[in-house]
Amino acid sequence: MxxxxxxxxxxxxxxxxxxxxxxxxxxxxxxxxxxxxxxxxxxxxxxxxxxxxxxxxxxxxxxxxxxxxxxxxxxxxxxxxxxxxxxxxxxFGPHDIIAEEFANIPGAERIIIFGSWAARYTGHPGPPPNDIDVLVIGHTNRTDVFDAADRAQQRIGSPVNPERATPEQWENPRDWPLIAELKQRPYVTVHPHTHQESA
CATH class of the missing domain: 1.10.10.10 (Winged helix-like DNA-binding domain superfamily/Winged helix DNA-binding domain)
Known part of the structure; x- marks a missing residue:
């Protein structure tokens, strides 16, 4: 079909x-x-x-x-x-590259692509994405996360914008509107395995 x-x-x-x-x-x-x-x-x-x-x-x-x-x-x-x-x-390639560059960050438990790229990838129409938004969930070092973003950006050729959150913040966003909004929109988990999710 x-x-x-x-x-x-x-x-x-x-x-x-x-x-x-x-x-x-x-x-x-x-x-x-x-x-x-x-x-x-x-x-x-x-x-x-x-x-x-x-x-x-x-x-x-x-x-x-x-x-x-x-x-x-x-x-x-x-x-x-x-x-x-x-x-x-x-x-279609960015999610593989994001997974490769971010998954080995010490403390990273989950890597998510959100924003316009995730929306287009999951079939939601709209303008072409200009960048890739990435959320790293875990207890990570800021430098490691931004270094991974720089490497991914060079390979993909588009800006990669990283955000960090602890597992506790992901489960209970409280005063962090970004995560609360993210959970209501399409996103793609690329680590530990790739699957699509949307509200």
Whole structure:
């Protein structure tokens, strides 16, 4: 069943296609079976197979046989591969990069992306996001958090705005309107595992 074009960047055919391209284009030296891609993307093998077929036919992806396995990877020779990779990075890639850069901060228990990027990613229409808002929940050091934001910002190419909260503040915001408001809007937890949440 075809999903709607993603609100984050509706030039992609579907959310599944955008996430599939991101996984392959941002890992150009890796090969995956369709079964592996379906598991990674948390979608059906049939849906993944259909998207793979379209992209292989367009030569954006390539495939090869290894025994009984069909291995799928990005096609580095496609003339549009560089701009497509940049588009994938700017739209579907940030949550992976945020997770990589923030998850190893000492004391970080949970990493959340909120604000306009999370809203577009979860399908809420609106203008393209100009930055990425990140909340680090745990007992963390301010310098570690801002260093991670700087690294993520360089990789993504968009401003990354970090906020810190203790687990106690997250559970009971009291006088912190930011967290109270955040919980009423869409957000994406990227650590300890990626899932979408919204009020």
């Amino acid at each position: 075809r999903t709607e074009a993603p609100a984050l960047l509706p030039i992609f055919r579907s959310q599944h296609q955008g996430e599939l391209l991101t996984r392959l284009l941002l890992n150009p030296t890796e090969e995956f079976t369709v079964t592996e891609l379906a598991r990674i993307l948390n979608t059906s093998k049939q849906t993944t197979q259909a998207e793979v077929e379209r992209l292989v036919k367009a030569h954006i992806l390539r495939d090869r046989r290894q025994g009984r396995n069909r291995l799928i990877s990005a096609n580095p020779n496609h003339p549009a591969i560089t701009p497509l990779t940049q588009l994938a990075l700017m739209t």
